[in-house]
Amino acid sequence: MTLSYQQEPWFALLLSRTEGTQRSLIAKQLGISPATLSQVLNGSGLYGTGQASTERIADKVTHTFGRYTCPHLTEEAAGEPQVVTAEQCRGYAHSAPPTGSPRAMQHWQACRQCPHKAASAPPVPRAINPRNKVIPIQQEAL
Helix, strand or coil: CCCHHHHCHHHHHHHHHHCCCCHHHHHHHHCCCHHHHHHHHHCCHHHHHCCCCCHHHHHHHHHHHCEEECHHHHHHCCCCCCEEEHHHHHHHHCCCCCCCCHHHHHHHHHHHHCCHHHHCCCCCCCCCCCCCCCCCCCCCCC
16 A cells, blocks of 8 residues: 555655665664654654654755755856755855855855755754663562
8 A cells, every 4th residue: 555645756765865875874864763763664664654744854865865956056047047966055055155266265155145054954953852761670689
């Protein structure tokens, strides 16, 4: 049985990225748990029944592995659309300001105003919350 979201382009992109790669690494790149990734790929759990929305996952896949039309590079190319990968977009937008080239500085400054900047941001690592430790009860000496 094929679910409706499994026909969408973001799902095909996700499948292509998971082929031959550990799913836990892909899940880490997306900022989701390996269990969630497995449920989405297999169409199981709440994703399989349609009770859970895949909108957040689709957004993360698109912004982690997708492609963007770069407004700055398109403007430089006299309006001919220039497409960059999400990884390249992250490299431009989330790097330190370049100091060696005025052209690179202009591109970096354009990235500061770009609508793709927030979407291409690397996932923020979640804080590790250790489980409560059970403290054994010591018996008094009789």
